[in-house]
Amino acid sequence: MKKKSISYAKWGYIFLIPFVVVYIIFALIPLIQTFYYSVIDYTVSQGSVASIRQPATTGDNIIDNGFCGLDNFKAVIVDNGIFVSSLKNTMILWIIGFIPQIIMSLLLAVWFTDIRLKLKAQGFFKTVIYLPNVIMASAFSLLFYSLFTRDVGSLDILLGHPYMLENVGGSRTVVGIINFMMWYGNTTILLMASIMGIDTSLYESAQIDGANPTQTFWNITIPLIKPIFAYVVVTSMIGGLQMYDVPVIIGGPTGGAKGVLTTLVAQIQLGKNSSVGKVSALSVLVFIVSAILGFITLKIMDDDTVKTRYGKKKKKKKA
C-alpha cells in the first residue's frame, strides 16, 4: 500500500538513464579510449605509416607496441609535428575569418541598436545576414571551390587566372572569406542582444552631455559589453578549433597548397585508421586547449555583468 507522502526521487534517476547510458557508451568511453591510445604505440600500418618504434610494414597490419609514455606527444609537438603545424594552420584560418567578422559585427550591432539612428527593416537585415550560417558549409565551400578552380572556374577566368587555391595566401583567404560570411550574422546578433541590455539612460545622458557616437561607443558600449565580447571571442575560438568542413572542401584531403588547410580535426580524419597513437595524442591536446577555453567561458558566464540581459540591470558609472 502507498504511504501518504510518496517519494518521487526514483523517477529522477529513471528519467536520467537514457542520457547517462548513451553518454557513457558513445562519449565518455571513446574519450577515455582516446586518452588510452595517446600513450600507446598503436599504428595501423598500411604500407607507409611507421609507428614510433617500428618501421612501416605492408598490408593492413595493426602494430601495437604497448605503452610508450609521452612519445606520441613528443612526435606530434617536436619538430613541427602534426599538432604544431595543424594548430598553426587552424589559428591562422580562424584569425583571417574572425578579425573582419568582429569588426563588422560590432559596427552592425551598434547601428542596429542606436537610438538615434533608428534603422528600419531590421528584421529583414538580420534574417539575411544570418542566412549563410544555416547553409551547408560543404555546399558553400564547393561553390567557391568550383568558382576558383584552375582554368575552368568562372572567377578564376574572370580575375585573369590568379590560381587562388594553389597558393598559400589565396587559399587561406578563400577559407577566411567563407568563415566570415558564415559567422558575422551570428556574432552581430549576440553582440546586439548584449548592447540592448545596456541601460538606455546612459546613452541619453551621454547625448545630452554632447558626446558624439564614437565617444559613446568607446566609453559606454565597449566597457559594458566586455563580458559578452570575451564570450564571443572564446566561443568562436572553440568553434575555430573544430574547423573542418570549409578547409577540407577547399583544400581536399591533402590540405591544399603546401597543406596549409589541414586543420586539427582534419588530422583526426586522416589518421583514424593509420597513426592512431599520434592522432590520439593530438586529440588529447585539442581536448586540453578546449577545456581551458571552456573553463574561461564558464567563468565569463558566471560574471554578473553577463546577466544584465536577464533583466537585472547592473548600472556602471562611466569612468
Next chain:
Amino acid sequence: MPRIEGVAGQTDDRTKLLIRRIIAYTVLIILVFISLLPFYLLIINATRGKVQTGLRFFPESYLDDNIKTLTSDSVKVQYGSVVRAFLNSAFVSVSVTILSVYFSALTAYAIHVYDFKLKKAAHTFILIVMMVPTQSAAIGFYRMMKNMTVFGSNGLLDSYIPLIVPAVAAPSVYFFMIQYMSSSLPLEIVEAARIDGCGEFRTFNSIVLPILKPAFAVQGIFCFVGAWNNLFMPQLIINSLDKKTIPMILQVMRSNIQGNPMAADAGLMNLYMVIAIVPVIVVYLALSKYIIRGIALGAVKG
C-alpha cells in the same frame, strides 16, 4: 526607446545623423547583396551548362538537361542516386532531431522536477561535458565503432547507429531545455497531474511536452540544421556510396573536379548544391523569427 532631440546645434546634428544613416544603409545593402550572392549564383549556375565561363546573372536554359544528367545512370555510378542521398540525409537528420529534443527534455525534466541526491551533481556534470568538443573523442569513437560487434555484424562502421544514437545525450540542448523549464514550467502543473492520478511518465508525455513546444521548435531547427550540414561524423563512419549523406557526396564531387577539372560538369554540381541547401532554406525562411530569437537566447544561456 525614448528619443531625445539634440538641443544645441540642431541642424548640424540632423545632417550628421542623415549622413550616418546613409552610410549605415549603404553598408547594410552591400552586405545583403554579398550574403545573397552565393545563393543567387548557385541557382543561376544550376540552369547553366557543363562548362561555365565567367559569371552570369540571368538564368539559362540548361536546367532540364542538368536534371536529366543528375538522374542518369552514369551519374548514379559516380555519385550514387541523388534521391537516395537525400533520403539518407533526411533519415539521419530527422532521427537526430527527434532523439535530441525528446531525450534532452526528459533529462532536463528529471533534474527540474524531481529532488534526488545526485541532482546538482548531474546538472554540473552535464554543464562540464557541454564544453568537451565531440571531435576530441572522435578517434576513440572511431576505433570503438570499428571494433564493436553488435548482432553479429562486424563493427558499427558504415551504419547509421553511431550517427543517430549519440544524439540522445545532447548537453547543449539539455541546457536550453532546463533554462526554458525554469521559466515556463511551474511545478504546480506536475502536482495537479499527480493528484489526478496521472503516472509520472504519462505526465511528461502528455502534459509537459505540449508546454515545451516553443522550446522544441527552436532546438529542433538547430539540431536539424546541424545534422543536415554535418560532414565530419558521416565522413568518419560511412564508407559505402549508397549510404553517403549529401555533404559527403559534395566532397566526392570536389575530389572529382580536382582529379579531372576539364570533365567536371558545373551545371550538375550546382544543381546538386541547390538540392543540398533547399530544405534548410525553406525551414529557415519559414521560422527565421524563432531562429534569430533562439541565437540570442542560446547566447545568454550558453
